Amino acid sequence: MAIVTAHELTRTFRTRRGQEVTALDRVTFSIAEGETVGLLGPNGAGKTTLARILATLLLPTRGTAQVAGWDVARQAKQVRRAVGLVLGGERGLYRRLTARQNLRYWAALQGLRRKEADRRTDEVIERLGLVARVDDRVETFSRGMVQRVHLARALVSDPQVLIMDEPTNGMDPHARAGFLRLVRELQGSGVTILLTTHDMLEAQELCARVALVDGGRIVRAGATEELFADLHAPRMVTASGVPEDLRSRLAAFPGVSGIDGTDGDLTLRVVGEEEANQVLLALAGAGVRQLAMAPPNLADVYRTIIADREFAV
Amino acid sequence: MLVYARTHLTLLFRDPNLLAPLAVLPLYCVVFFTVLRHHHHEELATQTAIGAFLMSMWAHAVFVAAEVVDDDRHEGTLEPSMLTPGAYTAALSVRVFSTTALAIPVLAEALLIARFAFGFPVTLGSVPLSLVTVVLTTVGVAGAALLVSCLMVLVRGARTLQNALTYPVYLLGGLILPASTLPEPLRWIARGFFLSWSADVLRALQVAGAPAPLGSLGVLTVLVAAQVLVGFLALRRVLTTVRAGGVSLYD
Numbered sequence: 001m002a003i004v005t006a007h008e009l010t011r012t013f014r015t016r017r018g019q020e021v022t023a024l025d026r027v028t029f030s031i032a033e034g035e036t037v038g039l040l041g042p043n044g045a046g047k048t049t050l051a052r053i054l055a056t057l058l059l060p061t062r063g064t065a066q067v068a069g070w071d072v073a074r075q076a077k078q079v080r081r082a083v084g085l086v087l088g089g090e091r092g093l094y095r096r097l098t099a100r101q102n103l104r105y106w107a108a109l110q111g112l113r114r115k116e117a118d119r120r121t122d123e124v125i126e127r128l129g130l131v132a133r134v135d136d137r138v139e140t141f142s143r144g145m146v147q148r149v150h151l152a153r154a155l156v157s158d159p160q161v162l163i164m165d166e167p168t169n170g171m172d173p174h175a176r177a178g179f180l181r182l183v184r185e186l187q188g189s190g191v192t193i194l195l196t197t198h199d200m201l202e203a204q205e206l207c208a209r210v211a212l213v214d215g216g217r218i219v220r221a222g223a224t225e226e227l228f229a230d231l232h233a234p235r236m237v238t239a240s241g242v243p244e245d246l247r248s249r250l251a252a253f254p255g256v257s258g259i260d261g262t263d264g265d266l267t268l269r270v271v272g273e274e275e276a277n278q279v280l281l282a283l284a285g286a287g288v289r290q291l292a293m294a295p296p297n298l299a300d301v302y303r304t305i306i307a308d309r310e311f312a313v
Numbered sequence: 314m315l316v317y318a319r320t321h322l323t324l325l326f327r328d329p330n331l332l333a334p335l336a337v338l339p340l341y342c343v344v345f346f347t348v349l350r351h352h353h354h355e356e357l358a359t360q361t362a363i364g365a366f367l368m369s370m371w372a373h374a375v376f377v378a379a380e381v382v383d384d385d386r387h388e389g390t391l392e393p394s395m396l397t398p399g400a401y402t403a404a405l406s407v408r409v410f411s412t413t414a415l416a417i418p419v420l421a422e423a424l425l426i427a428r429f430a431f432g433f434p435v436t437l438g439s440v441p442l443s444l445v446t447v448v449l450t451t452v453g454v455a456g457a458a459l460l461v462s463c464l465m466v467l468v469r470g471a472r473t474l475q476n477a478l479t480y481p482v483y484l485l486g487g488l489i490l491p492a493s494t495l496p497e498p499l500r501w502i503a504r505g506f507f508l509s510w511s512a513d514v515l516r517a518l519q520v521a522g523a524p525a526p527l528g529s530l531g532v533l534t535v536l537v538a539a540q541v542l543v544g545f546l547a548l549r550r551v552l553t554t555v556r557a558g559g560v561s562l563y564d
């Protein structure tokens with residue numbers, strides 16, 4: 001059962017100079033209940049615009065979208081009850097207030113009564129590991145802690161669908177890993193998640209399905225694994241103790257490129273299932289025992305689809 | 314409702330800058346009262362204190378209370394707040410009112426300065442009716458602040474706007490001279506503005522032995538209700554245009 005659907009969703013903006021910008025261009029997709037879908041794209045791709053339309057913060061110019069069966073344009077009230085929004089970045093909380101004061105205030109905005117608000121607040125504080133710092137002011141928090149409070153706020157109303165817009169933006173790797181762990185715990189609880197990111201690894205780690213967006217369009221979508229198979233993005237093979245002659249022969253194998261390494265160490269990229277098997281067979285046949293193959297990462301997928309952009313991996 | 318007020322007052326007290334308009338009142342009073350003494354008009358002390366009080370409340374409302382939405386935009390809290398627009402509009406109203414209400418003690422402060430720092434005779438008429446008038450005025454000023462807060466969101470460079478909304482308003486509100494002494498077209502405008510009625514009623518209430526100005530109090534009530542309604546509806550309207558993309562959610 002799809003819990004989020006979008007049909008031909010389009011949003012245009014008029015800039016101050018009067019030019020029309022199409023931020024979102026006939027986007028169609030759906031998310032099944034309990035699923036985590038990644039919306040992956042570079043800056044300016046239209047991710048935030050889509051997140052805001054689904055969260056009812058912005059009206060679509062054309063097209064329709066439903067969340068939990070409600071129309072985002074005409075039944076915003078019901079949609080808002082079903083949705084929790086997590087924004088990335090330093091801002092979005094009252095920095096002079098403590099985490100608990102922030103959460104109580106949001107619980108009140110959500111229409112929770114005093115008792116219920118306190119109970120839910122305590123619950124999310126516990127769940128997100130905020131207990132020790134909950135009565136400290138948010139302005140003293142690290143970026144990672146701030147993001148936990150963002151997540152806690154979104155969870156206070158116990159939403160069916162979580163929309164996270166680049167939640168790990170600006171986090172250091174350690175904080176990011178901690179945050180991703182929290183999200184994985186949430187996934188176990190059955191909540192549906194739409195995650196926007198420009199970070200391939202993040203999408204790869206969390207999302208069973210990914211939609212690649214660019215210029216307001218979904219340029220490709222599918223199960224993360226299928227995307228790779230379908231796209232012939234290269235896999236990375238690494239091995240040690242490779243005889244010199246095999247090394248030069250491998251260069252001539254179909255689908256192989258980017259051979260690198262010295263002193264028997266080897267890395268190469270290979271495109272295609274059968275081609276990869278041939279490489280592995282050859283290596284194993286030559287007695288190579290230290291051997292690994294990594295699945296294609298989204299950076300490679302991206303390069304394959306959108307050739308003319310630069311990505312920092 | 315209570316949690317909105319509590320949250321907001323915590324925010325205010327943790328940024329003492331925001332209380333500056335209230336802190337400068339004693340200075341105003343000293344200046345005004347020194348002038349009174351110089352001209353031997355001690356009997357005007359109560360009336361002057363009322364004027365200073367209303368000016369402080371108004372300035373506090375325009376410079377602090379009216380900034381709630383803009384502050385939220387600056388903090389980045391406006392965007393998530395828009396997920397509950399109804400509750401948020403209510404929260405903003407409570408927050409603006411509780412900020413404005415912080416100016417109420419200023420009246421006592423001004424009277425005490427007159428009485429004890431300057432030794433002026435301070436006469437109080439009907440205390441209950443005065444309190445009613447003060448509360449009504451607070452509601453009206455908060456309503457005006459809601460309206461100003463809309464402008465702050467829509468117009469860039471709102472500082473100029475805030476400044477423009479001080480002295481002309483003091484004049485039209487009968488805070489500098491009683492509204493009845495204003496020339497013709499200004500007087501009409503002043504008469505449509507609740508603040509001039511607040512000033513008149515508050516001053517009339519302190520005149521010993523005079524009948525209670527109940528008619529004026531009625532007019533004040535109606536004008537205050539209208540002011541609050543206009544402020545609230547304008548805010549709701551502005552927050553709706555946010556969704557159509559007409560207003561930026563960020564700085």
Ligand SMILES: Nc1ncnc2c1ncn2[C@@H]1O[C@H](COP(=O)(O)OP(=O)(O)O)[C@@H](O)[C@H]1O
Binds near residue numbers: 022043046048
């Ligand atoms: N309020 C707005 N006014 C004008 N242009 C906008 C507005 N919001 C977004 N855009 C434009 O729409 C495009 C998509 O923006 P956005 O959805 O923020 O992308 P992303 O989140 O993927 O970085 C960008 O070109 C951006 O400049």
Ligand SMILES: [Mg+2]
Binds near residue numbers: 047048049165166
């Ligand atoms: Mg974005």
